[in-house]
Structure formats: structure tokens, C-alpha cells
Amino acid sequence: MSRRFFATSLSRSSMLHTKFHNPIPFPNFLNPISLKSKTIQSFPLTPRFFSSISQMGDARRPPFPTIPPPDKADRSELLRSLEFSLGSSFSSDPLVPNPSPLVIVISGPSGVGKDAVIKRLREVREGLHFVVTATSRPMRPGEVDGKDYYFVSKEDFLDMIDRNELLEYALVYGDYKGIPKRQIREFMAKGYDIVLRVDTQGAATLRKVLGNSAVFVFLMAESEVKLVERLIDRKTETKESLLLRVATAREEVKHVRNFDYVVVNADGKLESAVKLLESIIDAEKAKVSQRNAVV
Numbered sequence: 001m002s003r004r005f006f007a008t009s010l011s012r013s014s015m016l017h018t019k020f021h022n023p024i025p026f027p028n029f030l031n032p033i034s035l036k037s038k039t040i041q042s043f044p045l046t047p048r049f050f051s052s053i054s055q056m057g058d059a060r061r062p063p064f065p066t067i068p069p070p071d072k073a074d075r076s077e078l079l080r081s082l083e084f085s086l087g088s089s090f091s092s093d094p095l096v097p098n099p100s101p102l103v104i105v106i107s108g109p110s111g112v113g114k115d116a117v118i119k120r121l122r123e124v125r126e127g128l129h130f131v132v133t134a135t136s137r138p139m140r141p142g143e144v145d146g147k148d149y150y151f152v153s154k155e156d157f158l159d160m161i162d163r164n165e166l167l168e169y170a171l172v173y174g175d176y177k178g179i180p181k182r183q184i185r186e187f188m189a190k191g192y193d194i195v196l197r198v199d200t201q202g203a204a205t206l207r208k209v210l211g212n213s214a215v216f217v218f219l220m221a222e223s224e225v226k227l228v229e230r231l232i233d234r235k236t237e238t239k240e241s242l243l244l245r246v247a248t249a250r251e252e253v254k255h256v257r258n259f260d261y262v263v264v265n266a267d268g269k270l271e272s273a274v275k276l277l278e279s280i281i282d283a284e285k286a287k288v289s290q291r292n293a294v295v
């Protein structure tokens with residue numbers, strides 16, 4: 001308030017007392033380079049101060065620099081005079097700190113397109129680390145260790161559990177699957193956002209562990225029938241596992257309320273689903289209160 005008063009009074013007083021107008025924005029003894037807050041603070045910037053100045057004789061009035069007319073002065077001159085008027089220099093430090101790395105949990109029923117969406121997201125967006133899950137199941141033909149999964153023995157997996165090295169793990173059809181914490185920590189430290197792909201049970205466990213510090217996205221098909229058609233067309237399931245997956249999917253969609261966002265991956269609209277996911281990430285990164293996941 002008093003500083004604003006100072007700025008307006010300054011320009012007004014310089015208009016009234018043109019003989020104190022100094023063509024050099026800062027007289028030597030008020031040089032902004034040597035002028036640190038001490039010099040400024042020696043003048044209390046209060047209305048009383050200004051009224052006392054206006055009552056002074058011209059000889060006693062301190063020579064204040066003016067704010068030059070914006071249409072005549074160059075930018076740096078204006079900048080310096082504004083800095084002087086405010087009593088401190090303008091900082092070039094970022095006004096908003098860098099957003100914290102985000103942990104994004106992507107889940108949804110089998111066949112909804114989690115892998116397809118994540119594969120496309122990987123292609124279109126930088127700065128994301130897609131966590132590779134550790135598993136005790138044997139490697140299948142065509143799979144690559146460290147890319148599809150980290151393949152470890154059952155004993156090694158149990159050791160990882162004992163050492164509390166996993167953020168979440170589950171026993172799926174007799175094989176362990178889990179998310180190594182170290183990988184997440186390493187990439188978060190480098191500033192990457194983390195993408196985790198888990199089934200809905202895994203998402204429920206992660207919600208308990210991470211609470212609201214991570215973003216939970218539920219992928220949904222536009223209809224039940226489309227979801228089933230997609231699974232049939234994938235031609236990866238036996239009739240038993242097909243039945244199990246569609247029955248489970250029916251239950252899983254009921255858990256959507258435990259998620260922060262729902263993204264519909266409609267038939268032939270993979271691109272739109274990925275765009276929406278990107279918008280969610282962008283919006284999360286612009287939040288005033290960041291989630292700050294600690295793993």
C-alpha cells in the first residue's frame with residue numbers, strides 16, 4: 001500500500017517540481033547498483049513521509065528520480081526506475097516452482113486397452129517413465145527381460161518382499177507380480193513422471209499405499225459388448241479365460257468410484273483416449289497443490 005503510494009507520489013511530485021527532474025534515472029548517490037534495501041529503508045515509505053517532503057523547502061528536498069513516460073523511455077530505463085520506486089529489484093527467479101513428478105496409475109478391466117493406450121502415450125509424450133513390473137513367472141517366447149517384465153526367480157521375488165522393495169505385489173495364477181520401488185525413486189529423482197499399469201486389484205492396493213498422492217485413471221470401454229468384442233478379436237484367450245475375464249470385468253467397472261478420472265477408450269478412438277489422458281497429466285501438473293507422491 002505504502003509502496004504503491006510511493007510510486008504514484010513520486011511521479012506526481014516530479015511533475016510538480018520539474019526542477020528536480022533528473023534526466024539520468026538515478027543520481028550517483030542513488031545508483032540502483034549500489035542502492036540496496038538499506039538506502040531505501042532509511043526513508044520510511046509512508047504518507048507522513050511524503051507530506052513532510054512536500055512541506056520542505058526546495059533546497060532540502062531529496063532529489064528523487066522519476067518514472068519516465070512509458071512511450072518515451074526505453075524498457076531498461078523504465079524497469080530500473082520502477083525497481084527504484086518499489087524499493088527492490090525485479091527477480092528473474094521462476095514465480096512458480098517446477099511441478100513435482102507425478103505418479104499416474106492406469107487401470108481398467110481386461111481388454112479395455114491399457115497396453116494399447118500406454119503404448120501410444122509412450123510414443124507421443126516425453127518425460128514419462130513406464131514402470132517395468134517384476135514377475136516370478138517364466139519368460140514367454142518373444143518377451144524381453146527389462147522391457148516386458150523383470151524376470152526373477154520365486155526366491156528372489158520373496159527376498160524383494162522381505163526387504164520391502166516392492167510398492168505393491170500380488171500372486172496371480174501362482175506367479176508373483178510386483179512394482180519395484182527403486183525404479184520409481186530413480187526416475188522421480190530425475191524429474192520423470194511415473195506411469196504404472198495395474199489391474200483393478202492392484203489399483204486398490206496402490207490407493208491404500210499412496211492415497212491421494214498419485215493420480216488414478218480408470219480406462220473404460222464405451223459399452224460392455226464392445227469390451228467383450230475387443231477381447232474376442234484379440235484372440236489371446238482360451239474360452240475359460242475369456243469367460244473369467246468378462247465376468248471379472250463386470251465386477252471391475254463397479255470400482256470406478258475409487259479413481260480420480262475415467263477415460264473412455266472407445267472403439268477406433270484410441271487417439272482421443274490418449275489425448276484426454278495427456279490433458280489430465282497437464283492439468284495435474286498445473287495444480288496449485290501438487291500431489292507429491294513419496295515412494
Ligand SMILES: Nc1ncnc2c1ncn2[C@@H]1O[C@H](COP(=O)(O)OP(=O)(O)OP(=O)(O)O)[C@@H](O)[C@H]1O
Binds near residue numbers: 110231234
Ligand atoms: N480404442 C480401441 N479401438 C479398437 N481396438 C482397441 C482399442 N484399444 C485397444 N484395442 C484393442 O483391444 C485389444 C485389447 O487391448 P489391450 O491388450 O491393450 O487391453 P488391456 O487392457 O491391456 O488388456 P489386459 O488387461 O488383458 O492385458 C487389443 O487387441 C487392442 O489392440
